[in-house]
Amino acid sequence: MNHLRLFPGRFAAMESRKRARSLKIETVAVHGGDQHDPGHGAIFPPITTATSFVQPNLGEEGRFAYSRCGNPTRNAYETAIADLEGGCWATATASGMAATALALELLRPGQHILVMRGLYGGTHRLFEKVRSFSMNLHFTFLDLNDVKSVCDQIREDTGMIWVETPTNPLLALVDIPRLVEAVAAARQGKGERILICADNTFATAWNQQPLKMGVDIVMLSASKYIGGHSDMTGGALVTADKTLADRLGALAKSVGAIASPFEAYLALRGMKTLAVRMERHCGNAQRLAEFLSQHPQISEVHYPGLPSHPQHSLCKKQMRTGGAVVTVRLKGASSGGETDLDVMKRFFSKLRIWVLAESLGGVESMINHSATMSHGSMTKEQRAEVGVYDTTLRLSVGIEDVTDLIDDLNEALKS
C-alpha cells in the first residue's frame, strides 16, 4: 500500500483525517496520520531531534519553526493517534497526567467538574490535591450512569465532565451515549457548553471510540497500550472539534508539556501493532476471567466481558471486548494468626511469569496489588468504600500463551 496515495501528505492532513474515517481500525493503526517523510521517503518517519527549523526567508515560514510548537516526528504520531481515535487533531504530551492537566487549562478558575467515581488514582490526586488549590476548581465525584443525579448536580458554573470507562480497578463502565444525551438535554439553552472528556486509556480505540459517541475530548496515557511495551511514558488529547483543537493547540504550545521526538517515535511504533496486541490481550483476559470465576480460591471476579458483570450488556453495546484488565478478590486468611497481607505475600512469591508491578498495558502480564500500590494513599476504610481490599488484585493480562498464564496463577493460588 502506498502511503503517499492513501494519505497524501502533510498539506492534505485534514483530507487524510476524512479518509481514515472510512477505514477499519486495524488499517488505521498501521497507516493512519501523516507519516510520510518528504526528505527520503522513509517508510517510517525519522526521529527529528532539532530544536529549530530554518526559515526560507523573512516573512516566509516553513512547515515547522520551533519544536515545542511543532515537530515532524511528533506530528507524525499526533496525526496518527487523531485518526486512530476518530478525531481531527491530537496533541502528544509528556505523560497521561500532563494531558489531563492540559485539558483542565480549558477551564476558568472556580469552575465545577463532575467526575466518574472510582477513577484512576493519579487523576484523583491532580483534581483534589493540585487543581482544587491552584485553580480553585470544584469536583463532584459520582456515578455518571445515574443521569438523574448528573443532571441534578449540573450547576451554572459546571464546565466539564470527566469520564473514565472502564474504571480502575473495579472496571465499572459509563454508558457514554446516554450520558452525552442527558447532559445535552440538561444544558439546552442555559449556561455555557459543558465539555465531556473521556479517559480512554484502559479500553483504547480498538475497544471503543468515545469521540464517535459524542464525547468532546479523549485523553490517553500512551504509557499503557499505545506504547504497549512498558518502555515509554506519554499521553495525548484528541478531539474531533476544530474550535477545541485550536484552543488546545494554543494551550499545548503555551504550557509546553509536550512529548519528546523519541517518545513520539516509540508511541507511533507501538501504535502500529495495537490492534493485534489488543486482540490477544483481550482474548487472554476473557479466558482468564472465565477460569478465575470458577476458581475456589477466588471470591470475586470483575470483568465486563463476563455475563456476571452488572454492565455486561452495556459492554457488548459499547465495547468490542471486555478489555485486557481483570480484577479479582482472593479469599483471605482463614485461620492461625495469618493476615491477608501474609497470604498475599506467599501468593506473589510463588509466581513465575506474572510480575508484581505498578502500571498496565505492556506485553508482559502484570499484577497490581491495589491496596499497597495504586490505592496506597487511601485509608483502609476509604479503600473498602470503593471496593478495594487487601486481597484485591488488578491483573493486566499480557500477550503470552494463556495456558501458561493460567497455570502460573493456579500454582500460586494452590499455596
Ligand SMILES: *Cc1c(COP(=O)(O)O)cnc(C)c1O
Ligand atoms: C496510567 C493512567 C493515567 C496516567 O498516565 P501517565 O502516563 O502515567 O501519566 C491516566 N489514566 C489512566 C486510566 C491510567 O491508567
